[in-house]
Amino acid sequence: MRGLILYESRYGTTEDIVRRIREELKGVETLPCSKLSMQNIEKAEFLIIGSPIYFERLSKGVERLLKDTSFQEKIKDKPLAIFTVSFGRHKRYLSLLKRFLKRENILIEYQFRGKVWIFDRRKEEEIYEFVEKVRRFYGDR
Numbered sequence: 001m002r003g004l005i006l007y008e009s010r011y012g013t014t015e016d017i018v019r020r021i022r023e024e025l026k027g028v029e030t031l032p033c034s035k036l037s038m039q040n041i042e043k044a045e046f047l048i049i050g051s052p053i054y055f056e057r058l059s060k061g062v063e064r065l066l067k068d069t070s071f072q073e074k075i076k077d078k079p080l081a082i083f084t085v086s087f088g089r090h091k092r093y094l095s096l097l098k099r100f101l102k103r104e105n106i107l108i109e110y111q112f113r114g115k116v117w118i119f120d121r122r123k124e125e126e127i128y129e130f131v132e133k134v135r136r137f138y139g140d141r
Protein backbone atom coordinates (compact mmCIF):
# COMPACT_ATOMS: atom_id res chain seq x y z
CA MET A 1 0.00 0.00 0.00
CA ARG A 2 1.36 3.41 -0.94
CA GLY A 3 -1.45 5.66 0.17
CA LEU A 4 -4.32 5.39 2.59
CA ILE A 5 -7.59 7.32 2.37
CA LEU A 6 -9.26 7.92 5.74
CA TYR A 7 -12.80 9.18 5.63
CA GLU A 8 -16.29 9.00 7.05
CA SER A 9 -19.58 9.08 5.17
CA ARG A 10 -23.06 9.17 6.66
CA TYR A 11 -25.12 9.37 3.47
CA GLY A 12 -22.78 7.80 0.93
CA THR A 13 -21.44 10.70 -1.15
CA THR A 14 -18.00 10.74 0.41
CA GLU A 15 -17.91 6.96 0.15
CA ASP A 16 -18.64 7.20 -3.61
CA ILE A 17 -15.92 9.80 -4.06
CA VAL A 18 -13.41 7.71 -2.14
CA ARG A 19 -14.30 4.63 -4.21
CA ARG A 20 -13.75 6.56 -7.46
CA ILE A 21 -10.40 7.92 -6.23
CA ARG A 22 -9.30 4.39 -5.35
CA GLU A 23 -10.28 3.19 -8.83
CA GLU A 24 -8.16 5.91 -10.39
CA LEU A 25 -5.09 5.74 -8.16
CA LYS A 26 -3.06 2.56 -8.03
CA GLY A 27 -1.83 1.33 -4.65
CA VAL A 28 -4.24 3.38 -2.61
CA GLU A 29 -6.39 1.76 0.05
CA THR A 30 -9.40 3.17 1.83
CA LEU A 31 -10.62 2.90 5.39
CA PRO A 32 -13.44 4.51 7.32
CA CYS A 33 -12.01 6.29 10.39
CA SER A 34 -13.87 3.96 12.71
CA LYS A 35 -11.96 0.93 11.36
CA LEU A 36 -8.52 2.48 11.54
CA SER A 37 -5.68 0.82 13.40
CA MET A 38 -2.35 2.55 13.90
CA GLN A 39 -0.58 -0.21 11.91
CA ASN A 40 -2.47 0.86 8.81
CA ILE A 41 -0.94 4.28 9.15
CA GLU A 42 2.61 3.04 9.58
CA LYS A 43 2.40 1.17 6.27
CA ALA A 44 1.16 4.16 4.30
CA GLU A 45 3.59 6.41 2.42
CA PHE A 46 1.03 9.20 2.36
CA LEU A 47 -2.45 9.83 3.76
CA ILE A 48 -5.56 11.32 2.22
CA ILE A 49 -8.05 12.53 4.82
CA GLY A 50 -11.58 13.39 3.77
CA SER A 51 -14.59 14.64 5.69
CA PRO A 52 -18.16 15.59 4.81
CA ILE A 53 -19.52 18.76 6.41
CA TYR A 54 -22.67 18.68 8.52
CA PHE A 55 -23.97 21.87 10.14
CA GLU A 56 -20.72 23.70 9.48
CA ARG A 57 -18.66 21.02 11.21
CA LEU A 58 -16.53 18.05 10.32
CA SER A 59 -17.98 14.61 10.50
CA LYS A 60 -17.70 13.46 14.13
CA GLY A 61 -15.55 10.38 13.48
CA VAL A 62 -13.02 12.38 11.47
CA GLU A 63 -12.84 15.07 14.13
CA ARG A 64 -12.38 12.49 16.88
CA LEU A 65 -9.53 10.87 14.99
CA LEU A 66 -7.78 14.15 14.22
CA LYS A 67 -7.93 15.17 17.87
CA ASP A 68 -6.34 11.90 18.99
CA THR A 69 -2.81 12.68 20.11
CA SER A 70 -1.44 9.22 19.28
CA PHE A 71 -2.83 9.63 15.75
CA GLN A 72 -1.22 13.08 15.52
CA GLU A 73 2.09 11.59 16.60
CA LYS A 74 1.86 8.78 14.03
CA ILE A 75 1.19 11.12 11.11
CA LYS A 76 3.60 13.87 12.03
CA ASP A 77 6.00 13.01 9.18
CA LYS A 78 3.46 11.85 6.60
CA PRO A 79 2.65 13.86 3.51
CA LEU A 80 -1.05 14.66 3.48
CA ALA A 81 -3.84 15.42 1.06
CA ILE A 82 -7.08 16.68 2.58
CA PHE A 83 -10.56 17.19 1.21
CA THR A 84 -14.04 18.12 2.30
CA VAL A 85 -17.42 17.21 0.77
CA SER A 86 -20.18 19.80 1.17
CA PHE A 87 -22.92 21.72 -0.64
CA GLY A 88 -21.07 25.00 -0.28
CA ARG A 89 -17.41 25.48 -1.08
CA HIS A 90 -16.06 27.53 1.79
CA LYS A 91 -12.40 27.79 2.69
CA ARG A 92 -13.37 27.61 6.35
CA TYR A 93 -14.39 23.98 5.84
CA LEU A 94 -10.83 23.04 4.89
CA SER A 95 -9.62 25.06 7.87
CA LEU A 96 -11.63 22.77 10.11
CA LEU A 97 -9.37 19.92 8.99
CA LYS A 98 -6.20 22.00 9.02
CA ARG A 99 -6.68 22.99 12.66
CA PHE A 100 -5.45 19.56 13.72
CA LEU A 101 -2.72 19.00 11.14
CA LYS A 102 0.79 20.26 10.53
CA ARG A 103 0.42 22.80 7.75
CA GLU A 104 3.78 21.95 6.19
CA ASN A 105 2.65 18.34 5.67
CA ILE A 106 -0.43 19.32 3.68
CA LEU A 107 0.50 19.13 0.01
CA ILE A 108 -2.96 19.00 -1.50
CA GLU A 109 -6.32 20.39 -0.45
CA TYR A 110 -9.59 20.03 -2.30
CA GLN A 111 -13.29 20.70 -1.89
CA PHE A 112 -15.74 18.30 -3.50
CA ARG A 113 -19.33 19.30 -4.00
CA GLY A 114 -21.92 17.33 -2.06
CA LYS A 115 -24.72 15.06 -3.00
CA VAL A 116 -26.69 16.79 -5.74
CA TRP A 117 -23.82 16.62 -8.20
CA ILE A 118 -22.60 13.16 -7.45
CA PHE A 119 -23.30 11.35 -10.70
CA ASP A 120 -22.96 14.10 -13.24
CA ARG A 121 -20.01 15.11 -15.35
CA ARG A 122 -18.96 17.85 -12.99
CA LYS A 123 -18.40 15.26 -10.25
CA GLU A 124 -16.20 13.16 -12.54
CA GLU A 125 -14.25 16.29 -13.43
CA GLU A 126 -13.66 16.93 -9.73
CA ILE A 127 -12.43 13.36 -9.26
CA TYR A 128 -9.95 13.70 -12.16
CA GLU A 129 -8.77 17.09 -10.95
CA PHE A 130 -8.07 15.73 -7.46
CA VAL A 131 -6.45 12.53 -8.74
CA GLU A 132 -4.17 14.55 -11.02
CA LYS A 133 -3.00 16.61 -8.06
CA VAL A 134 -2.19 13.44 -6.11
CA ARG A 135 -0.35 11.90 -9.08
CA ARG A 136 1.74 15.03 -9.46
CA PHE A 137 3.09 14.57 -5.93
CA TYR A 138 3.18 10.83 -5.49
CA GLY A 139 3.32 9.37 -8.99
CA ASP A 140 1.17 6.44 -10.04
CA ARG A 141 3.15 3.22 -10.18
Ligand SMILES: Cc1cc2nc3c(=O)[nH]c(=O)nc-3n(C[C@H](O)[C@H](O)[C@H](O)COP(=O)(O)O)c2cc1C
Nearest residue numbers: 009010011012013014052055056086087088114115
Ligand atom coordinates in the same frame (compact mmCIF):
# COMPACT_ATOMS: atom_id res chain seq x y z
C1 LIG B 1 -27.77 17.10 8.18
C2 LIG B 1 -26.93 17.75 7.12
C3 LIG B 1 -26.23 18.93 7.38
C4 LIG B 1 -25.43 19.53 6.38
N1 LIG B 1 -24.77 20.68 6.65
C5 LIG B 1 -24.02 21.27 5.67
C6 LIG B 1 -23.36 22.50 5.90
O1 LIG B 1 -23.37 23.06 7.00
N2 LIG B 1 -22.67 23.07 4.86
C7 LIG B 1 -22.61 22.49 3.62
O2 LIG B 1 -21.99 23.06 2.73
N3 LIG B 1 -23.21 21.30 3.38
C8 LIG B 1 -23.92 20.69 4.37
N4 LIG B 1 -24.54 19.49 4.13
C9 LIG B 1 -24.32 18.81 2.83
C10 LIG B 1 -23.36 17.65 3.01
O3 LIG B 1 -22.08 18.10 3.33
C11 LIG B 1 -23.31 16.82 1.72
O4 LIG B 1 -24.60 16.30 1.45
C12 LIG B 1 -22.31 15.69 1.78
O5 LIG B 1 -22.27 15.13 0.49
C13 LIG B 1 -22.67 14.61 2.80
O6 LIG B 1 -21.69 13.60 2.75
P1 LIG B 1 -22.06 12.04 2.91
O7 LIG B 1 -23.08 11.72 1.82
O8 LIG B 1 -20.77 11.31 2.68
O9 LIG B 1 -22.61 11.85 4.29
C14 LIG B 1 -25.35 18.90 5.10
C15 LIG B 1 -26.04 17.72 4.85
C16 LIG B 1 -26.84 17.14 5.83
C17 LIG B 1 -27.58 15.87 5.52
